[in-house]
Amino acid sequence: MNITIVGTGYVGLGTAIMLAYLGYRVTGLDTDLQKIERLRAGDLPIYEPGLDELLRQAQGNLTWTTSYEESIPKADIIFICVGTPALPSGQPNLTYLESAARSVARNLDGKTQIIVNKSTVPIGTADWMTRILEEHAVHYHTNRYDIVSNPEFLREGTALSDSLYPDRIVLGGRPWAVARLHELYAPLIEQSFTPPPHVPRPSGYTRPAVVNTTLTSAEMIKYAANAFLALKISYANEMAGLCECVGADIEEVTGGIGLDARIGTRFLAAGAGWGGSCFGKDTSALVSTGEEYGYDMPILRAAIDVNRRQRTLVIEKLQRHLRLLKGKRVAVLGMAFKPNTDDLRDAPAHDFIARLASLGASVVAYDPVAMPRARQEWGHLQYSEARSASAALAGADAVIIATEWDEFRLLDWDAAVLTMRTRVVIDARNLLRMPLSVAATVEQIGKDAGPAPTMAQASA
Structure with missing residues (x-):
């Protein structure tokens, strides 16, 4: 053929x-x-x-x-x-x-x-x-x-x-x-x-x-599949918020419920929320289709709202520790919406950079693959590029881990954090597995941050 x-x-x-x-x-x-x-x-x-x-x-x-x-x-x-x-x-x-x-x-x-x-x-x-x-x-x-x-x-x-x-x-x-x-x-x-x-x-x-x-069912299968995966992500993020309130660990919770074969562990990860070209577009399209027929879809609307809230939550965590962001230097690690791609569509990092800049922060960003594409597509954002993850952290007041690249998992975090001016780490992908051995504030999604060191301790 x-x-x-x-x-x-x-x-x-x-x-x-x-x-x-x-x-x-x-x-x-x-x-x-x-x-x-x-x-x-x-x-x-x-x-x-x-x-x-x-x-x-x-x-x-x-x-x-x-x-x-x-x-x-x-x-x-x-x-x-x-x-x-x-x-x-x-x-x-x-x-x-x-x-x-x-x-x-x-x-x-x-x-x-x-x-x-x-x-x-x-x-x-x-x-x-x-x-x-x-x-x-x-x-x-x-x-x-x-x-x-x-x-x-x-x-x-x-x-x-x-x-x-x-x-x-x-x-x-x-x-x-x-x-x-x-x-x-x-x-x-x-x-x-x-x-x-x-x-x-x-x-x-x-x-x-x-x-x-049929043609109609095939089209519906695609939308319904993506919407269900989006629901799982938003559900995990909603549970993560409650875990932070009561002192539970979201990864232990999702790991436990994911062992149920009816639920499964895939797409049940808390973090900065979904991005990319599919989930946001497809859930919105299903809601719009329902509106055309006078049919409300409250579950999908809630999933969209929860996902939007996650991006705001990350900045709120940062403000909780730095208070005023004006004049602060914030590193953003990861620009692509997920690892192993250079796709920037609906990437959480975009919203982080835009919000930080609007609050007066100086943003430095690094991604192993997506920076060339970002130069073409993110010209409207205010940020500078770093040549490596370590270089991004040097002199920074805080860092947001926005994409779970393996390179960031393998980073010597103890050494990198020591080069920061104020050691605040917002791990929006729950990437860090072991506690840091140096004094630092580490916030993750759906986990108890524990007693945070004072600003003097974090800078020592």
Whole structure:
């Protein structure tokens, strides 16, 4: 099969390279010429562990272009993987999706072709896209072109493993189109491919479940899955607040309840709250969809409120110890919304930096991977860059751990804290496991901070 992937962001690139590795001829299409030129040179525009190596292995099956006219007519299956960012109302912005769908429709060539929607979209979008095909496709016929909803469930930082060894593949659409996707995904379903050496097949993994369903149910599955994970995170954070009140330890609590197989430990971690491109957007989209039908969703609204509160809580913890922040130097460790990615979308660190600057603090930030992207996307923020985590802490009055990078876990915290002017550590990711051996104030989420040293002790 010839495959065309429209959109070369995190989802599109991962999908394109994975399918090329499986042996398909894949064309990656994007209107951003600079991005396409980088890809033609073998340079990835995003950071994802192991993706560069898989790109090298699959390079012979990949072509990159900015032309719909070149790539759409020859494709048997066309994946649309463009962004659907949230509008101020909470509803997804479908501008990019509509533009891509129109351009695809105008260049379909009359043979049987399937358009696969991999973008996260509002429920009912597939029907809307079908109308676009009817209006703009030459030689349109109901049995010639069809839409399949095939939502992705990738986690940034582990996208390769999630792509090659998924726990489920969801396919929504008419039976003949879904059957064609079964053919495409046969190597994944049967696990008949040779695993890449750097992404081995997990021990005990057999094959993914395949969910064949309707277009509407497939779209709903994606939103419902992300909303449930968001709920787990907000639940853990709400329990963490009560743990601080009564003197319990949130990690012991979540560890204990997570042993119940009905609950599980994954996504039950207290901290600075969720970020990234999915959870906030998808929970808001579900609430907005409910409003369209006069259906209130109080549980999701509460999850959104709790997540928003966590970012304020971190700054409140800092103010509790430093009092006035004006003139203070605060280090922020981690800028990406999670480790092993350079994705800055809805990152808690963004809100921390913005709030600290508004309170008059001088902010110095460091991230092992995301600083180059932050120079492009966070030009509106006031902060300086540090060359390392240790350099960020030197002379600082306080530090906020905003992303749980392994590099920060391995930092010699006793030595680094000694270089601080006032030793206040706000561990918003509960990353530190052992008490520091030097006098310092360490605040975590959902844990008793214990008696804090005086400012004189902390500076001694």
